[in-house]
Amino acid sequence: MKIAVIGTGYVGLVTGTCLAETGNDVFCVDIDVDKVNRMRNGEVPIYEPHLDVIFDRNIKAGRLRFTTELSEGLDHADIVFLALPTPEDEDGSADLSYVLRVAEDIGKQLKSYKIIVDKSTVPVGTAELVEKTIAAQTEVPFAVVSNPEFLREGFAVDDFMKPERIVVGATDETAIKEMKRLYAPFVRSGNPIIVMDEKSAELTKYAANSFLATKITFMNEVANYCELVGADVDKVRAGMGSDSRIGNRFLFPGIGYGGSCFPKDVKALHKAGKDSGYNFEILDAVINVNDAQKVSMVPKIKRYFKDQVAGKHFAFWGLAFKPETDDIREAPSLYMIEALLELGATITAYDPEAMPNVKAKVGDRINFAGSMYEATENADALVINTEWSIFRTPNLETLKNNLNQAVIFDGRNLYDVNEMALEGFHYISVGRKEIS
Template sequence: MKIAVVGTGYVGLVTGTCLAETGNEVTCVDINEEKVKMMQQGQLPIYEPGLDLLFHRNIKQSRLTFTTNLAEAIGDAKIIFLALPTPPGGDGAADLSYVLGAARDIGKIITEYKVIVTKSTVPVGTADKVTAALKEHTTQEFAVVSNPEFLREGVAVEDFMKPDRVVVGTTDERARKLMGELYGPYVRQGNPVVFMDERSSELTKYAANSFLATKISFMNEIANMCELVGADVDMVRRGIGADERIGRRFLFAGIGYGGSCFPKDVQALAKSAEENKYDFKILNSVMEVNELQKTVLVEKIKAYYGGDLKGKHFAMWGLAFKPETDDIREAPALYIIDDLVEAGATITAYDPEGMPNVKKLVGDKIGYSENRYDALKDADALLIVTEWSVFRTPDFDFVKEKLKAPVIFDGRNLYDLDRMQECGFYYNSIGRKTIG
């Protein structure tokens, strides 16, 4: 099947590449000429494990191409995916200008029936708005379909190739048949393609991300309670995670959620509720908890040093909002950096993938190290901010040797408490007793 993908951000590029992997002919279109040229030359603009292999293979076999020409991309395509940014506006609502602008442009071009799919995360009612935008410029038949993505950064390729479910929102029978045919190869093991109406599909995406964000914030509240009453959040997590009604995932306490999805999606759903005169109390609390949790590590650091951080130097392991990505959008590390620098401290950071993006954003506000151990030089303490695997089993004797003092503040609970005590560290983590 011939497919067009409008937008080559994270979602668009993963979608286009994975669709090409099952034999479709995919053309990805973007207005950024430099980026398109880069991809035409076989260079990936994002870091995502496993994507490079599929990307290069499908370019080589001419199933994946890139262009800046919209008409060229959608000319023979049966299905057109809109994978465009929907950033939060000043009021928190999703900005649909990119999506609706693309719809109007497509309406000026199409000369036969097309299925236009909103892959972007969009609020309820967007399919109606896209339909209206298309009808401003065409009398051709078309269908607008909602097909939200559920890709986790770091495992997005696996999520797309072997989804636990595919959600398709359409009331058009021709579109339903085409979408079923398109996704058939990805659900051969029996996982469902769930068909529903467009509005239910749009809300499903927001509901899923908001529920997961709620689990995270709930566990962070439990962690804070654990510290007050002398309980261990890891024990609590294991105890409730064994209940199949609750499940084990998204129960790890830490320093808040970040990234491109959870923050804006929770905010957008709360705003959509407000526009419909509904006070979504849980989501407002989730956002409040998350904002406070992002800097809970800073409060621990200030308490340890008596509130005075002037002249203190910290090593920071981790910048990306989660491991296996270079995405720093809404990363807790950025909030921690701001607060520590404002308090008079200095920082040297190391992250396997996130440093180039942080350098673009904060420049020389902090220092950067080419490896994890060099970041420790002359540091008063080590801060664990992202749970990369490379940070899980360091040489603790060498860490002690490099640090000015054996002090670790761990925002991701990577290390065993008994081990930290044996190694002689002061060790302060989230929702567990402090060692030392």
């Protein structure tokens, strides 16, 4: 099938590459000339495990091409995916300006029937807005489909190639038939293609992300309470997660969620509810608790250093909002950086992938190390923000020798409390006893 994907961010590039991998002829469209040239030369502009392999394979096979011209992609395609950014607006709503601007351009250039697919995460009613925007510019027939993505950064290729479900929001029978045909190779194991109306499809994505964010946040609140009463959140989590009605995923406590999806999607659903006269009170709490959780290590740091944080030097392990990505959007590490710098501390950080992005954001306000151990040299304490695999089994002797004091503030609960006690560390984590 002939496909165009408008936008080559995380969603667009993964979508285009994976559709090419199943034999489709794909044009990816982006207005960034430099980015398009780099992709034409085989450079993947984002870090996403396994994407580079299929990206290179499909470019060489001629199934994956790139252009800056919308008309080229539009003339080529039968199905056009809109994978455009919908950033958080000042009032918390989703900014649809990119989506609607491209929809208007499509309407002006449409020459024959196309299926226009909203792949971006958008609020309820967006498919209707896109349809009206295109229709205002053309009399050529077309269909608009809502097809939300459920990709986890770090696992996006696997999630696209082996989806748990595919949601198609459409009422146009031709569009439904073609979307089923497009996705048939991805659901051969029997996972469902769920067809529904456009508004329900749009809400499904927001509801799913908001529920997962709520689950994470509830566990963080339980962890905070464990610290007050002397319970162990690891044992509580195991007891809860063994209940099949709850499940054990997204029950790991830490220093809050971040990234490009959960923060803006929760706020967007909350704002959309208000616009419709409904207050999502649960989401109110989720937003407030997560904001506080991102800097929940700061009071512990202040307490340990008896409020004498000025002049202290901290090593940071991890900057990305989660492992296996270079994405730092709403990353807790950024909030920790600002909080500690404001207290007069200095920081040397290490992350396997995200350091260039953080450096572009904070400049020379912090230092960056070439390795995880280099970051800890002459530091007064280690702060762990991201649970990269390389941080899970460190050389504790090297770590202890590098640090001025054997102190770890672990925002991701990477280590066993009792083992750290035996190794002589003062170890402070989330929802578990503090040991020294």
